[in-house]
Amino acid sequence: MEKNKDNILHKYTQNEYKHGWVTDIESDTIPKGLNEDVIRMISKKKNEPQFLLDFRLKAYRYWKEMQMPSWAHLSIPEINYQDIVYYSAPKQKAGTKSMDDVDPELQKTFDRLGIPIDEQKRLAGVAVDAVMDSSSVKTTFKEKLAEKGIIFCSFSEAVQNHPDLIKEYMGTVVPYTDNYFAALNSAVFSDGSFCYIPKGVKTPMELSTYFRINAANTGQFERTLIVAEDDSYVSYLEGCTAPIRDNNQLHAAIVEIVAKNNAHVKYSTVQNWYPGDKNGKGGIYNFVTKRGMAQGNNSKISWTQVETGSAITWKYPSVILRGDNAVGEFYSVAVTNNHQQADTGTKMIHIGKNTKSTIVSKGISAGYSNNSYRGLVKITKNAENARNFSQCDSMLMGDKCGAHTFPYIETNNKTAIVEHEATTSKIGEDQIFYCNQRGINEEDAIGLIVNGYAKEVINKLPMEFAVEAQTLLQISLEGSVG
Amino acid sequence: MLKIKNLHTAIEGTEILKGIDLEVNKGEIHAIMGPNGSGKSTLASVLAGRELFEITQGEIIYEGKNLLEMNPEERAKEGIFLGFQYPVEIPGVSMMNFLKTALNEQRKHKGMEPLKSSDFLKMVREKKELVQIDSNLTNRSVNEGFSGGEKKRNEIFQMAMLNPKLSILDETDSGLDIDALRIVANGVNSLKSEDNATIVITHYQRLLNYIIPDKVHVLYEGKIVKSGDKNLAFELENKGYEWLAKEVSTE
DSSP states (O other), X not given: OHHHHHHHHHHHHHSOOTTOOOOOOOEEEOOSOOSHHHHHHHHHHTTOOHHHHHHHHHHHXXXXXXXXXXXXXXXXXXXXXXXXXOOEEEOOOTTOOSTTOOOHHHHHHHHHTTOOOOGGGOOSSEEEEEEEXXXXXXXXXXXXXXXXXXXXXXXXXXXXXXXXXXXXXXXXXXXXXXXXXXXXXXXXXXXXXXXXXXXXXXXXXXXXXXXXXXXXXXXXXXXXXXXEOTTOEEEEEEEEEOOOOSSEEEEOOEEEXXXXXTOEEEXXXXXXXXXXXXXXXXXXXXXXXXXXXXXXTTOEEEEEXXXXXXXXXXXXXXXXXXXXXXXXXXXXXXXXXXXXXXXXXXXXXXXXXXXXXXXXXXXXXXXXXXXXXXXXXXXXXXXXXXXXXXXXXXXXXXXXXXXXXXXXXXXXXXXXXXXXXXXXXXOOHHHHHHHHHTTOOHHHHHHHHHHHHHHHHHXXXXXXXXXXXXXXXXXXXXXXXX | OEEEEEEEEEETTEEEEEEEEEEEOTTOXXXXXXXXXXXXXXXXXXXXXXXXXXXXXXXXXXXXXXXXXXXXXXXXXTTEEEEOSSOOOEEXXXXXXXXXXXXXXXXXXXXXXXXXHHHHHHHHHHHHHHTTOOGGGGGSEETTTOOHHHHHXXXXXXXXXXXXXXXXXXXXXXXXXXXXXXXXXXXHHHHOOSSOEEEEEESSSGGGGTSOOSEEEEEETTEEEEEESHHHHHHHHHHOSHHHHHHHHHO
């Protein structure tokens, strides 16, 4: 029996991070370090209008005066911001003629990740913006979406082709003064996705951005901006992976969503950044600011996230419920294994009347990891009849990991109804034995049990992602019970 | 089919089974009776491969193989089924998904293709009827929110689906009312064949009014102290276990 356990463990160690390989491609990389010249250089490389450079410089000057916050339940080694490369873009081969031609090496990279950027190969109706390091490689189905007036392109392209929209919305939901990493991102962001859904339009397919970090010692700082006009609908997906490296790499992104009257934005993330090795060496620091402004009446913003990667995850996808009857949702599964750390949750800020928010957070901790839920539900003075329901469940595997819950509730209106439920459970040896006795091995049993636990959240993901997420949960937890 | 020879087991240094000898052949139903704490459930757990118990002595041969070298899922795939005394709940995992996974694992082991969904559903319908299981039971998560009786019937339903060679039913009758008892017994009887065998573990004789055992064994303080035919069960019911306790101590 013991021998068999060793075999399983052995197999698990063989079955580590799947996306840890590196693409051998020449890059246009600037030297390490951060100062105003670097920012000017990035802006110039991207041929940006003056307003954007001014924005970057203001953000940088603000950031320089700030201290990295330390309130999270995380142990973060000191980050040397002068030791990071702030811009690295894969060089496309000289032979490529049009914008739509992609270097075969890059094409291969995304094929291998299961993200074919060749439109002919796409079976499922998903439009992809593929981002590697600091720049967008290709956005698919652009023309088809344009027929409906939908703009879906890389952030850099939007800056060139739709500067007015960028100027109008960028930084309105997450101002550069918001927090340390938002300021840093605003100073050095390089690419990301932009998405504009005109009035009354429902996107005919899922829109998605796939982020890949490839270059070493590089930080990835992308911005995503989604604007949904009145009566529109968009379902947006985001996926991320990175190669295995011994050094930690910083990923500090900003996502801003604006939803107008009756608009509905559904944002789903499957985050699988390299988590570091079994001893906690390497891995991505995923410090991201994601926020939606449900500004219109009857608007709705939903965040769904499955987080299995990153050495440290630190983020709170939030919704500001400004419009009357606005709805905010947050469905999250966060898995930590080995030496991973996560401090994640959400903020629901109720401002409009009859606003409603739902929070379902499922944490799974294994190995030596620490997993914290931190959430704020704030009901402001004028938010008549606000409703919130929060459910925070933690599952522990083994006895060396930690699960923590930090719920904050601020209510300034007596008509509010706020409910909070929390549970902590341990994956039971008797549950695993029950599965074993029916012929299901330990690995598959854990997969079944964990997916059952996370089902409520997984069910919120679009079909294509749900399957990937299920597999990911199982792989992330392999070898954690024994 | 099953040969247990001089089996001794311990948990945290305390000996529970103190030399069990038992032989079960194809086509037979054996009943193991005994008072609380006599080691009945331990025997069931050891047969299924629960690691809590240390085997200090003895051997178990199942279908010519050394059972103690097989892990629990291998035993299951080789046809051993344990009807749990306390079936565990697995929230969020649908009974159908669970059963389909289990069934296909067992088929894979036999070199068979996974069952087609339509065939699986057909099989579910048939077996449900056999154990007279309420239709909505299969739409729920594994044992979650099931009443005691539903859990037990669900065990028999799984047994029917998996079609094991050797079934061990650990106190399947406990907590059942008379109707549920009859349903469970009918299930067991209708699954009986020339090729399989069943070990029924029970505290009370009443289940044996519905399932007629070929052999009855009395387990007392970790040993089988008496074996006989179905009449032994009636004798126990009339005289109680004290009678045997006296007999053992005067030996």
